[in-house]
Amino acid sequence: MARNATSPGLVTQRLHLIAAFLLTAGHCAFATPCQFEAQGEGRVAGIVDARSVRLDDGREIRLTGIEATASTKEALTSLLVGRDVTLRSTDDTPDRYGRQGALLFIGDSDTSVQAMLLAQGDALVSAEITDKACATALMSSEAEARRQKKGTWADPSAIKNAESPDDILAGIGRFMVVEGKVLSVRQAGAMSYLNFGRSWTRGFAATISKRTLSAFESAGMTLKSLENRRIRIRGWVEGTTGPRIDVRLLGQVELLGANEPIGVRP
Structure with a gap:
Protein backbone atom coordinates (compact mmCIF):
# COMPACT_ATOMS: atom_id res chain seq x y z
CA MET A 1 0.00 0.00 0.00
CA ALA A 2 1.40 3.41 -0.97
CA ARG A 3 1.98 5.92 1.84
CA ASN A 4 0.54 9.42 1.60
CA ALA A 5 3.34 11.95 1.23
CA THR A 6 3.26 15.60 2.12
CA SER A 7 5.51 17.92 0.12
CA PRO A 8 8.06 20.06 2.02
CA GLY A 9 6.49 23.15 0.49
CA LEU A 10 3.07 22.28 1.89
CA VAL A 11 4.54 21.58 5.33
CA THR A 12 6.26 24.97 5.33
CA GLN A 13 3.05 26.68 4.27
CA ARG A 14 1.13 25.02 7.09
CA LEU A 15 3.79 26.01 9.63
CA HIS A 16 3.57 29.61 8.47
CA LEU A 17 -0.21 29.54 8.83
CA ILE A 18 0.05 28.11 12.36
CA ALA A 19 2.63 30.71 13.36
CA ALA A 20 0.46 33.51 12.01
CA PHE A 21 -2.54 32.16 13.91
CA LEU A 22 -0.59 31.97 17.16
CA LEU A 23 0.71 35.52 16.76
CA THR A 24 -2.79 36.80 16.09
CA ALA A 25 -4.25 34.84 19.01
CA GLY A 26 -1.51 36.08 21.30
CA HIS A 27 -2.10 39.67 20.25
CA CYS A 28 -5.83 39.33 20.96
CA ALA A 29 -5.25 37.61 24.29
CA PHE A 30 -2.85 40.28 25.51
CA ALA A 31 -4.34 43.32 23.77
CA THR A 32 -3.84 46.51 25.73
CA PRO A 33 -7.16 47.64 27.22
CA CYS A 34 -8.76 51.04 26.54
CA GLN A 35 -7.41 51.15 22.97
CA PHE A 36 -10.62 52.50 21.52
CA GLU A 37 -10.87 54.11 18.11
CA ALA A 38 -8.65 57.16 17.67
CA GLN A 39 -10.80 60.31 17.65
CA GLY A 40 -8.12 62.83 16.74
CA GLU A 41 -4.81 64.21 17.94
CA GLY A 42 -3.51 67.51 19.24
CA ARG A 43 -1.12 69.34 21.52
CA VAL A 44 -2.23 70.33 25.02
CA ALA A 45 -2.12 74.11 25.32
CA GLY A 46 -3.50 74.39 28.83
CA ILE A 47 -5.51 72.87 31.69
CA VAL A 48 -9.09 74.11 31.95
CA ASP A 49 -9.96 72.36 35.21
CA ALA A 50 -9.23 69.10 37.02
CA ARG A 51 -10.93 67.04 34.30
CA SER A 52 -10.60 69.13 31.16
CA VAL A 53 -7.75 70.29 28.92
CA ARG A 54 -7.61 72.64 25.93
CA LEU A 55 -5.75 71.71 22.77
CA ASP A 56 -3.85 74.22 20.65
CA ASP A 57 -6.61 74.12 18.02
CA GLY A 58 -9.15 75.32 20.61
CA ARG A 59 -10.89 72.00 21.30
CA GLU A 60 -11.78 71.30 24.93
CA ILE A 61 -11.33 67.68 25.98
CA ARG A 62 -12.91 66.11 29.07
CA LEU A 63 -11.04 63.15 30.54
CA THR A 64 -13.49 60.25 30.80
CA GLY A 65 -13.28 57.45 33.34
CA ILE A 66 -12.07 59.43 36.33
CA GLU A 67 -13.21 61.85 39.01
CA ALA A 68 -10.87 64.51 40.33
CA THR A 69 -9.13 64.74 43.69
CA ALA A 70 -7.37 67.74 45.23
CA SER A 71 -4.17 66.90 43.34
CA THR A 72 -5.61 66.08 39.90
CA LYS A 73 -5.23 69.51 38.30
CA GLU A 74 -1.61 69.89 39.38
CA ALA A 75 -0.82 66.37 38.15
CA LEU A 76 -2.48 67.09 34.80
CA THR A 77 -0.42 70.25 34.40
CA SER A 78 2.78 68.33 35.04
CA LEU A 79 1.84 65.48 32.69
CA LEU A 80 0.22 67.21 29.75
CA VAL A 81 0.99 70.85 29.08
CA GLY A 82 2.88 71.10 25.78
CA ARG A 83 2.55 67.36 25.08
CA ASP A 84 1.13 65.75 21.94
CA VAL A 85 -1.79 63.47 22.71
CA THR A 86 -4.08 61.01 20.95
CA LEU A 87 -7.76 60.92 21.86
CA ARG A 88 -9.47 57.52 22.07
CA SER A 89 -13.13 56.78 22.72
CA THR A 90 -16.14 54.98 21.31
CA ASP A 91 -17.86 58.26 20.45
CA ASP A 92 -16.59 61.74 19.61
CA THR A 93 -19.92 63.53 20.14
CA PRO A 94 -19.37 66.65 22.29
CA ASP A 95 -21.31 67.01 25.54
CA ARG A 96 -23.73 69.86 26.18
CA TYR A 97 -20.81 72.12 27.09
CA GLY A 98 -19.05 71.42 23.80
CA ARG A 99 -16.36 69.21 25.34
CA GLN A 100 -15.20 66.05 23.62
CA GLY A 101 -14.88 63.13 26.05
CA ALA A 102 -11.91 60.81 25.59
CA LEU A 103 -9.12 58.77 27.08
CA LEU A 104 -5.82 60.59 26.45
CA PHE A 105 -2.58 58.93 25.40
CA ILE A 106 0.73 60.81 25.35
CA GLY A 107 2.70 60.23 22.14
CA ASP A 108 2.96 56.51 21.35
CA SER A 109 2.23 55.37 24.92
CA ASP A 110 -0.14 52.42 25.42
CA THR A 111 -1.05 53.69 28.89
CA SER A 112 -3.77 56.30 29.17
CA VAL A 113 -3.27 59.50 31.12
CA GLN A 114 -6.25 58.42 33.21
CA ALA A 115 -4.45 55.19 34.22
CA MET A 116 -1.33 57.22 35.09
CA LEU A 117 -3.32 59.55 37.34
CA LEU A 118 -5.04 56.62 39.04
CA ALA A 119 -1.74 54.78 39.58
CA GLN A 120 -0.34 57.90 41.28
CA GLY A 121 -3.40 58.29 43.51
CA ASP A 122 -4.23 61.57 41.78
CA ALA A 123 -7.73 60.56 40.66
CA LEU A 124 -10.63 58.23 41.44
CA VAL A 125 -12.30 55.84 39.04
CA SER A 126 -15.74 56.94 37.88
CA ALA A 127 -18.13 54.34 36.54
CA GLU A 128 -18.85 55.83 33.13
CA ILE A 129 -16.66 53.49 31.05
CA THR A 130 -18.67 50.34 30.45
CA ASP A 131 -16.12 48.39 28.40
CA LYS A 132 -15.24 45.59 30.83
CA ALA A 133 -11.53 45.24 30.01
CA CYS A 134 -10.90 48.98 30.15
CA ALA A 135 -12.92 49.46 33.33
CA THR A 136 -11.05 46.59 35.00
CA ALA A 137 -7.69 48.06 34.00
CA LEU A 138 -8.59 51.45 35.45
CA MET A 139 -9.85 49.87 38.66
CA SER A 140 -6.61 47.89 38.95
CA SER A 141 -4.57 51.09 38.61
CA GLU A 142 -6.58 52.69 41.39
CA ALA A 143 -6.29 49.56 43.56
CA GLU A 144 -2.50 49.55 43.24
CA ALA A 145 -2.29 53.18 44.38
CA ARG A 146 -4.64 52.37 47.25
CA ARG A 147 -2.50 49.39 48.24
CA GLN A 148 0.62 51.54 48.27
CA LYS A 149 -1.18 54.47 49.94
CA LYS A 150 -0.20 56.87 47.18
CA GLY A 151 -1.67 60.32 46.70
CA THR A 152 -5.20 60.63 48.01
CA TRP A 153 -5.00 57.13 49.51
CA ALA A 154 -2.35 58.24 52.00
CA ASP A 155 -5.27 59.74 53.93
CA PRO A 156 -6.99 57.01 56.00
Whole structure:
Protein backbone atom coordinates (compact mmCIF):
# COMPACT_ATOMS: atom_id res chain seq x y z
CA MET A 1 0.00 0.00 0.00
CA ALA A 2 1.40 3.41 -0.97
CA ARG A 3 1.98 5.92 1.84
CA ASN A 4 0.54 9.42 1.60
CA ALA A 5 3.34 11.95 1.23
CA THR A 6 3.26 15.60 2.12
CA SER A 7 5.51 17.92 0.12
CA PRO A 8 8.06 20.06 2.02
CA GLY A 9 6.49 23.15 0.49
CA LEU A 10 3.07 22.28 1.89
CA VAL A 11 4.54 21.58 5.33
CA THR A 12 6.26 24.97 5.33
CA GLN A 13 3.05 26.68 4.27
CA ARG A 14 1.13 25.02 7.09
CA LEU A 15 3.79 26.01 9.63
CA HIS A 16 3.57 29.61 8.47
CA LEU A 17 -0.21 29.54 8.83
CA ILE A 18 0.05 28.11 12.36
CA ALA A 19 2.63 30.71 13.36
CA ALA A 20 0.46 33.51 12.01
CA PHE A 21 -2.54 32.16 13.91
CA LEU A 22 -0.59 31.97 17.16
CA LEU A 23 0.71 35.52 16.76
CA THR A 24 -2.79 36.80 16.09
CA ALA A 25 -4.25 34.84 19.01
CA GLY A 26 -1.51 36.08 21.30
CA HIS A 27 -2.10 39.67 20.25
CA CYS A 28 -5.83 39.33 20.96
CA ALA A 29 -5.25 37.61 24.29
CA PHE A 30 -2.85 40.28 25.51
CA ALA A 31 -4.34 43.32 23.77
CA THR A 32 -3.84 46.51 25.73
CA PRO A 33 -7.16 47.64 27.22
CA CYS A 34 -8.76 51.04 26.54
CA GLN A 35 -7.41 51.15 22.97
CA PHE A 36 -10.62 52.50 21.52
CA GLU A 37 -10.87 54.11 18.11
CA ALA A 38 -8.65 57.16 17.67
CA GLN A 39 -10.80 60.31 17.65
CA GLY A 40 -8.12 62.83 16.74
CA GLU A 41 -4.81 64.21 17.94
CA GLY A 42 -3.51 67.51 19.24
CA ARG A 43 -1.12 69.34 21.52
CA VAL A 44 -2.23 70.33 25.02
CA ALA A 45 -2.12 74.11 25.32
CA GLY A 46 -3.50 74.39 28.83
CA ILE A 47 -5.51 72.87 31.69
CA VAL A 48 -9.09 74.11 31.95
CA ASP A 49 -9.96 72.36 35.21
CA ALA A 50 -9.23 69.10 37.02
CA ARG A 51 -10.93 67.04 34.30
CA SER A 52 -10.60 69.13 31.16
CA VAL A 53 -7.75 70.29 28.92
CA ARG A 54 -7.61 72.64 25.93
CA LEU A 55 -5.75 71.71 22.77
CA ASP A 56 -3.85 74.22 20.65
CA ASP A 57 -6.61 74.12 18.02
CA GLY A 58 -9.15 75.32 20.61
CA ARG A 59 -10.89 72.00 21.30
CA GLU A 60 -11.78 71.30 24.93
CA ILE A 61 -11.33 67.68 25.98
CA ARG A 62 -12.91 66.11 29.07
CA LEU A 63 -11.04 63.15 30.54
CA THR A 64 -13.49 60.25 30.80
CA GLY A 65 -13.28 57.45 33.34
CA ILE A 66 -12.07 59.43 36.33
CA GLU A 67 -13.21 61.85 39.01
CA ALA A 68 -10.87 64.51 40.33
CA THR A 69 -9.13 64.74 43.69
CA ALA A 70 -7.37 67.74 45.23
CA SER A 71 -4.17 66.90 43.34
CA THR A 72 -5.61 66.08 39.90
CA LYS A 73 -5.23 69.51 38.30
CA GLU A 74 -1.61 69.89 39.38
CA ALA A 75 -0.82 66.37 38.15
CA LEU A 76 -2.48 67.09 34.80
CA THR A 77 -0.42 70.25 34.40
CA SER A 78 2.78 68.33 35.04
CA LEU A 79 1.84 65.48 32.69
CA LEU A 80 0.22 67.21 29.75
CA VAL A 81 0.99 70.85 29.08
CA GLY A 82 2.88 71.10 25.78
CA ARG A 83 2.55 67.36 25.08
CA ASP A 84 1.13 65.75 21.94
CA VAL A 85 -1.79 63.47 22.71
CA THR A 86 -4.08 61.01 20.95
CA LEU A 87 -7.76 60.92 21.86
CA ARG A 88 -9.47 57.52 22.07
CA SER A 89 -13.13 56.78 22.72
CA THR A 90 -16.14 54.98 21.31
CA ASP A 91 -17.86 58.26 20.45
CA ASP A 92 -16.59 61.74 19.61
CA THR A 93 -19.92 63.53 20.14
CA PRO A 94 -19.37 66.65 22.29
CA ASP A 95 -21.31 67.01 25.54
CA ARG A 96 -23.73 69.86 26.18
CA TYR A 97 -20.81 72.12 27.09
CA GLY A 98 -19.05 71.42 23.80
CA ARG A 99 -16.36 69.21 25.34
CA GLN A 100 -15.20 66.05 23.62
CA GLY A 101 -14.88 63.13 26.05
CA ALA A 102 -11.91 60.81 25.59
CA LEU A 103 -9.12 58.77 27.08
CA LEU A 104 -5.82 60.59 26.45
CA PHE A 105 -2.58 58.93 25.40
CA ILE A 106 0.73 60.81 25.35
CA GLY A 107 2.70 60.23 22.14
CA ASP A 108 2.96 56.51 21.35
CA SER A 109 2.23 55.37 24.92
CA ASP A 110 -0.14 52.42 25.42
CA THR A 111 -1.05 53.69 28.89
CA SER A 112 -3.77 56.30 29.17
CA VAL A 113 -3.27 59.50 31.12
CA GLN A 114 -6.25 58.42 33.21
CA ALA A 115 -4.45 55.19 34.22
CA MET A 116 -1.33 57.22 35.09
CA LEU A 117 -3.32 59.55 37.34
CA LEU A 118 -5.04 56.62 39.04
CA ALA A 119 -1.74 54.78 39.58
CA GLN A 120 -0.34 57.90 41.28
CA GLY A 121 -3.40 58.29 43.51
CA ASP A 122 -4.23 61.57 41.78
CA ALA A 123 -7.73 60.56 40.66
CA LEU A 124 -10.63 58.23 41.44
CA VAL A 125 -12.30 55.84 39.04
CA SER A 126 -15.74 56.94 37.88
CA ALA A 127 -18.13 54.34 36.54
CA GLU A 128 -18.85 55.83 33.13
CA ILE A 129 -16.66 53.49 31.05
CA THR A 130 -18.67 50.34 30.45
CA ASP A 131 -16.12 48.39 28.40
CA LYS A 132 -15.24 45.59 30.83
CA ALA A 133 -11.53 45.24 30.01
CA CYS A 134 -10.90 48.98 30.15
CA ALA A 135 -12.92 49.46 33.33
CA THR A 136 -11.05 46.59 35.00
CA ALA A 137 -7.69 48.06 34.00
CA LEU A 138 -8.59 51.45 35.45
CA MET A 139 -9.85 49.87 38.66
CA SER A 140 -6.61 47.89 38.95
CA SER A 141 -4.57 51.09 38.61
CA GLU A 142 -6.58 52.69 41.39
CA ALA A 143 -6.29 49.56 43.56
CA GLU A 144 -2.50 49.55 43.24
CA ALA A 145 -2.29 53.18 44.38
CA ARG A 146 -4.64 52.37 47.25
CA ARG A 147 -2.50 49.39 48.24
CA GLN A 148 0.62 51.54 48.27
CA LYS A 149 -1.18 54.47 49.94
CA LYS A 150 -0.20 56.87 47.18
CA GLY A 151 -1.67 60.32 46.70
CA THR A 152 -5.20 60.63 48.01
CA TRP A 153 -5.00 57.13 49.51
CA ALA A 154 -2.35 58.24 52.00
CA ASP A 155 -5.27 59.74 53.93
CA PRO A 156 -6.99 57.01 56.00
CA SER A 157 -10.31 58.82 55.57
CA ALA A 158 -10.18 58.62 51.75
CA ILE A 159 -12.59 55.69 51.95
CA LYS A 160 -15.57 56.54 54.10
CA ASN A 161 -17.06 54.09 56.57
CA ALA A 162 -20.76 53.49 55.92
CA GLU A 163 -21.25 53.20 59.68
CA SER A 164 -20.30 56.88 60.07
CA PRO A 165 -23.04 58.69 58.11
CA ASP A 166 -22.16 62.11 59.51
CA ASP A 167 -18.68 61.88 57.94
CA ILE A 168 -20.26 61.09 54.59
CA LEU A 169 -22.90 63.80 54.90
CA ALA A 170 -20.14 66.35 55.52
CA GLY A 171 -19.02 65.70 51.94
CA ILE A 172 -22.38 66.40 50.34
CA GLY A 173 -21.97 67.40 46.70
CA ARG A 174 -18.64 65.57 46.43
CA PHE A 175 -17.67 62.31 44.72
CA MET A 176 -16.89 59.75 47.44
CA VAL A 177 -15.94 56.12 47.92
CA VAL A 178 -17.83 54.40 50.75
CA GLU A 179 -17.41 50.87 52.14
CA GLY A 180 -19.68 48.95 54.44
CA LYS A 181 -22.05 46.06 55.03
CA VAL A 182 -25.54 46.13 53.53
CA LEU A 183 -27.92 45.52 56.43
CA SER A 184 -31.13 45.47 54.42
CA VAL A 185 -32.60 45.97 50.96
CA ARG A 186 -35.95 47.73 50.69
CA GLN A 187 -38.13 48.91 47.84
CA ALA A 188 -40.40 51.94 47.90
CA GLY A 189 -42.23 52.65 44.68
CA ALA A 190 -39.79 52.75 41.77
CA MET A 191 -36.75 53.08 44.04
CA SER A 192 -34.72 50.39 45.80
CA TYR A 193 -32.57 51.16 48.85
CA LEU A 194 -29.41 49.42 50.02
CA ASN A 195 -29.41 50.37 53.70
CA PHE A 196 -26.11 50.42 55.57
CA GLY A 197 -27.61 51.70 58.84
CA ARG A 198 -30.48 50.60 61.07
CA SER A 199 -32.03 54.04 60.89
CA TRP A 200 -33.52 54.49 57.43
CA THR A 201 -33.71 58.25 57.83
CA ARG A 202 -30.20 58.95 59.17
CA GLY A 203 -28.10 56.02 58.01
CA PHE A 204 -26.16 55.88 54.75
CA ALA A 205 -27.97 54.28 51.80
CA ALA A 206 -27.45 53.67 48.10
CA THR A 207 -30.50 54.25 45.92
CA ILE A 208 -31.17 52.34 42.71
CA SER A 209 -34.03 53.26 40.40
CA LYS A 210 -36.14 50.73 38.57
CA ARG A 211 -34.60 51.66 35.21
CA THR A 212 -31.10 50.89 36.56
CA LEU A 213 -32.23 47.62 38.12
CA SER A 214 -32.22 45.85 34.75
CA ALA A 215 -28.42 46.25 34.53
CA PHE A 216 -28.00 44.29 37.77
CA GLU A 217 -30.43 41.64 36.58
CA SER A 218 -28.57 41.32 33.27
CA ALA A 219 -25.37 40.77 35.26
CA GLY A 220 -27.10 37.92 37.12
CA MET A 221 -27.41 39.74 40.42
CA THR A 222 -30.46 40.46 42.53
CA LEU A 223 -30.31 43.32 45.00
CA LYS A 224 -31.58 41.02 47.74
CA SER A 225 -28.41 38.95 47.37
CA LEU A 226 -26.41 41.97 48.57
CA GLU A 227 -27.85 41.77 52.09
CA ASN A 228 -25.10 41.06 54.64
CA ARG A 229 -22.43 41.57 51.97
CA ARG A 230 -19.57 44.06 52.23
CA ILE A 231 -19.58 46.33 49.23
CA ARG A 232 -17.88 49.47 48.00
CA ILE A 233 -20.04 52.25 46.57
CA ARG A 234 -18.73 55.25 44.64
CA GLY A 235 -20.66 58.29 43.51
CA TRP A 236 -21.88 61.79 44.33
CA VAL A 237 -23.15 62.27 47.87
CA GLU A 238 -26.57 63.85 48.32
CA GLY A 239 -29.20 63.94 51.04
CA THR A 240 -30.35 66.00 53.99
CA THR A 241 -30.78 64.03 57.22
CA GLY A 242 -29.12 60.89 55.89
CA PRO A 243 -26.46 60.66 53.15
CA ARG A 244 -27.28 58.96 49.84
CA ILE A 245 -25.44 57.90 46.71
CA ASP A 246 -27.60 57.36 43.66
CA VAL A 247 -26.38 54.32 41.70
CA ARG A 248 -27.00 54.94 38.01
CA LEU A 249 -24.30 52.64 36.62
CA LEU A 250 -23.42 49.06 37.47
CA GLY A 251 -19.75 49.93 37.91
CA GLN A 252 -20.48 52.07 40.96
CA VAL A 253 -20.83 48.88 43.03
CA GLU A 254 -18.02 46.48 43.96
CA LEU A 255 -18.40 43.29 46.01
CA LEU A 256 -15.70 42.96 48.65
CA GLY A 257 -14.09 40.03 50.36
CA ALA A 258 -12.29 40.14 53.70
CA ASN A 259 -9.04 41.67 52.41
CA GLU A 260 -9.66 42.62 48.81
CA PRO A 261 -7.95 45.81 47.58
CA ILE A 262 -10.12 45.69 44.50
CA GLY A 263 -13.67 44.47 44.49
CA VAL A 264 -15.54 42.31 42.03
CA ARG A 265 -17.83 44.31 39.83
CA PRO A 266 -21.18 42.62 39.10
